[in-house]
Amino acid sequence: MPLPDTTPTRVELLARERVANGYCKVDKLTLRHEQYAGGMGPEIVREVVERGNAAAVLLYDPVRECCVMIEQFRPGAWLADQAPWMLEIVAGIIEPGETAEAVCRREAEEEAGVRIGELQKIMSYMVTPGVCTETIDLFVGRVDASEAHGLHGVAAEGEDIRVFTMTVDELQWALETGKVNNVTTIIAIQWLLLNRDRLHQQWGC
Template sequence: MDAANDVEIIARETVFKGYFQVDRYRLRHRTFRGGWSAELVREVFERGHSVVVLLYDPERDSVALIEQFRPGALAAGWNPWLIECVAGIIEEGEHPDDVARRETLEEAGGEPSAMVPVGDYLMTAGGSSETCRLYCARVDSSTISGLHGLEDEGEDIRTHVVSADEALAMVRDGRINNAMAVVAVQWLALEKDRLRRDWGV
């Protein structure tokens, strides 16, 4: 099935527009049994599209992570200071590569010497249009430390450098508990040997 032929959008309206946007869709789609579904009414969170950058130092086999406050985690009843990967929203007209490099500098004070695009995925397809492009960036982790972020964007970011093994342990024991970082660190665990060979380490 494909959206062009198998989905009928009956109506779409913006029901909220603030820092983010919520659109309400009335639609129906073809079913696996044949025919069409009943009309569905669904709200979709329009957050924009993002990049995530896993900062990896192959010489030291270390990962640079960031920590910052997240209101969504607070609303869920979780500790709102999350250990994450560098990430940022792709603004209109920006190339994801440029966003990845900019966010690495703004959020961690690092400059990638190489970047590998890992892939694209949907964040929460049941209720959001947001897509994420994941990169692995080669960095010198000895240059990454301290506090970062743009004050005018309300960012208050602390950096952490840990071994690649420790990053994976943090995923296993729940210290890293957000999807973007979990996906990135697990990818590195699977691909690290190949990546190090490609980078001549």
């Protein structure tokens, strides 16, 4: 059978119920959607986490050719029997009235103790669209990594964040050996490996 020429567009929401309203909000959806073969498919029930939008930024020092990285505890990784203290880049939820760029600058100071100069968007993507609404706006930001070290985070939010630097070669090694296992950090490192020369030209380095 040949592939269809068009993508389905119709979705019918039959019921929506909030089943969890804590740190994560979870909605139970009853719906039907149009199928590639034509017509509406059967009624399905899915739970979806209402996470909102977030911004993440790879903090890069082009003079030292290193990135400011962070490490913190992640309960999801712990439950999945993964190493729960994860190597990551700075990120935060976009609050109402905030821009993604403002979140990057705020979180860079809160989580890593550095200020961002030039800030360039890399891409937007969904993390786990099968079960979550979260969209990430991913950026690269120019920083001076000379003072990047120590422990940071907002104590009232239970944050306990270790800050350190890694060279581009060290990041590539971490990627190739599986030391990085969260999607946002993987995408950011891969982007830098592919675009470092062009980024240096744009930033006049």
